[in-house]
Amino acid sequence: MPNTKRLPKSSQLKSEIAAYKRRRILEEATDLFFTKGYDSATLDAVAERLDVTKPFIYSYYKNKGDLLREICQTGIRLSLSALEGALAVEGTATEQLKVVVERVARIIIENQRYISVYLREEKNLNAVDARNIREMRHHFDELLGDLLAKGKKTGEFDITDPSRTAIWLSGLLSWIALWYHEGGHWSATEVVMDAINMVMKMVQPRSAASA
Amino acid sequence: MPNTKRLPKSSQLKSEIAAYKRRRILEEATDLFFTKGYDSATLDAVAERLDVTKPFIYSYYKNKGDLLREICQTGIRLSLSALEGALAVEGTATEQLKVVVERVARIIIENQRYISVYLREEKNLNAVDARNIREMRHHFDELLGDLLAKGKKTGEFDITDPSRTAIWLSGLLSWIALWYHEGGHWSATEVVMDAINMVMKMVQPRSAASA
DNA sequence: GTCTCTATCTACTGCATAGTAGCTAGATTT
DNA sequence: AAATCTAGCTACTATGCAGTAGATAGAGAC
Numbered sequence: 001m002p003n004t005k006r007l008p009k010s011s012q013l014k015s016e017i018a019a020y021k022r023r024r025i026l027e028e029a030t031d032l033f034f035t036k037g038y039d040s041a042t043l044d045a046v047a048e049r050l051d052v053t054k055p056f057i058y059s060y061y062k063n064k065g066d067l068l069r070e071i072c073q074t075g076i077r078l079s080l081s082a083l084e085g086a087l088a089v090e091g092t093a094t095e096q097l098k099v100v101v102e103r104v105a106r107i108i109i110e111n112q113r114y115i116s117v118y119l120r121e122e123k124n125l126n127a128v129d130a131r132n133i134r135e136m137r138h139h140f141d142e143l144l145g146d147l148l149a150k151g152k153k154t155g156e157f158d159i160t161d162p163s164r165t166a167i168w169l170s171g172l173l174s175w176i177a178l179w180y181h182e183g184g185h186w187s188a189t190e191v192v193m194d195a196i197n198m199v200m201k202m203v204q205p206r207s208a209a210s211a
Numbered sequence: 212m213p214n215t216k217r218l219p220k221s222s223q224l225k226s227e228i229a230a231y232k233r234r235r236i237l238e239e240a241t242d243l244f245f246t247k248g249y250d251s252a253t254l255d256a257v258a259e260r261l262d263v264t265k266p267f268i269y270s271y272y273k274n275k276g277d278l279l280r281e282i283c284q285t286g287i288r289l290s291l292s293a294l295e296g297a298l299a300v301e302g303t304a305t306e307q308l309k310v311v312v313e314r315v316a317r318i319i320i321e322n323q324r325y326i327s328v329y330l331r332e333e334k335n336l337n338a339v340d341a342r343n344i345r346e347m348r349h350h351f352d353e354l355l356g357d358l359l360a361k362g363k364k365t366g367e368f369d370i371t372d373p374s375r376t377a378i379w380l381s382g383l384l385s386w387i388a389l390w391y392h393e394g395g396h397w398s399a400t401e402v403v404m405d406a407i408n409m410v411m412k413m414v415q416p417r418s419a420a421s422a
Numbered sequence: 423g424t425c426t427c428t429a430t431c432t433a434c435t436g437c438a439t440a441g442t443a444g445c446t447a448g449a450t451t452t
Numbered sequence: 453a454a455a456t457c458t459a460g461c462t463a464c465t466a467t468g469c470a471g472t473a474g475a476t477a478g479a480g481a482c
Binding site: 172174 | 247248249250251330331332334335375378379382383385386389390396397401405409412413415417
Binding site for chain 3: 453454455456457458459460461462463464465466467468469470471472473474475476477478479480481482
């Protein structure tokens with residue numbers, strides 16, 4: 001029965017191709033949502049970029065909102081796994097925080113489109129998706145807060161409330177997605193270095209106290 | 212000829228009333244754009260909140276985009292005048308920066324709706340308005356950059372590039388509008404104090420150098 | 423070479439809402 | 453009290469686009 005054996009193989013290939021198509025749709029949609037805004041970007045325009053027609057998109061995504069959900073999820077998921085990966089690196093809180101900022105900042109720059117669409121268009125998500133994504137975001141801030149708490153305990157960090165500080169850091173990182181401009185005045189590396197310096201200054205104690 | 216004298220008076224009152232109506236429309240529109248997003252918020256809904264009908268709005272604003280422009284302009288104008296007011300206070304760069312952050316942070320919290328609509332919905336402005344508003348924003352960052360440059364010269368601030376640092380500070384302040392929640396975990400005062408501390412740590416030198 | 427199945431397209435519907443033309447009621451003038 | 457003026461309303465048009473029903477063509481089975 002070679003038939004039953006070939007079937008799974010071919011259907012695997014098919015699903016790989018389908019996944020690829022989904023990814024391409026997502027990429028172009030992200031780019032368009034990023035440049036024109038969610039509402040002004042039409043699915044006809046997304047289709048045109050791929051040289052297909054609107055119903056093509058509808059056979060891979062339920063509707064426009066489903067596409068937005070996936071973009072937002074991708075944005076937050078990428079940041080979250082960069083954070084988790086960085087936290088897996090052994091080291092003092094100080095060392096870990098540097099790795100975290102470096103990696104997350106890089107990921108944000110590389111995936112700016114996903115992340116800034118997520119930050120800007122959150123209001124256009126339906127209630128369920130919005131909740132889900134808010135929870136991922138919250139988890140991000142919590143993990144960051146835990147690291148800060150650890151550093152506070154060891155005396156490496158001079159902060160009062162780790163979870164509040166986490167929100168500031170998280171904001172500083174998010175901000176990159178909103179103003180960084182590829183090929184602009186500053187290089188990605190400069191921005192990443194800056195972010196690391198800023199964050200370390202924000203959390204590390206200084207020998208001399210000031211008014 | 213008391214007639215000719217009364218005419219300007221009555222027309223002044225009229226224009227005051229017209230200005231009040233414009234303001235009320237703006238307030239409700241801002242609130243609605245803030246909670247539902249620009250595109251999902253309809254002018255019929257804005258009208259309903261004021262117990263009037265849509266054509267009422269059209270006799271005070273040219274169209275929906277005109278309303279958005281005014282919201283965005285209000286947001287950036289408020290921040291800008293808070294900054295300019297703070298810069299007018301005499302003092303060292305350090306003292307001035309503290310005043311700047313305190314006042315601007317307060318204004319941002321008080322006028323959160325205008326500012327977050329501005330940050331979120333910039334993409335929905337027409338080209339001309341967008342340019343105008345980008346210039347005001349740029350001016351804000353420049354003034355902040357000048358203050359940082361002054362502090363760098365006097366040795367009060369330890370930063371490499373004042374204009375780049377200005378963008379980070381500006382981002383830190385903007386971020387407040389995006390996450391602060393009235394009646395949430397933290398009070399406005401806590402957030403303002405935090406902002407001041409964060410900013411000062413970011414720019415002030417520390418006695419001991421670190422890796 | 424016919425049959426079937428699947429992926430995509432053509433061509434449409436429906437709806438939400440931005441924006442407007444023209445009416446009305448109430449105040450203002452003479 | 454007739455004439456005029458104005459602010460706001462009723463009732464409409466127009467359009468852009470999300471979403472879909474049903475046709476079609478091309479690959480693969482037998």
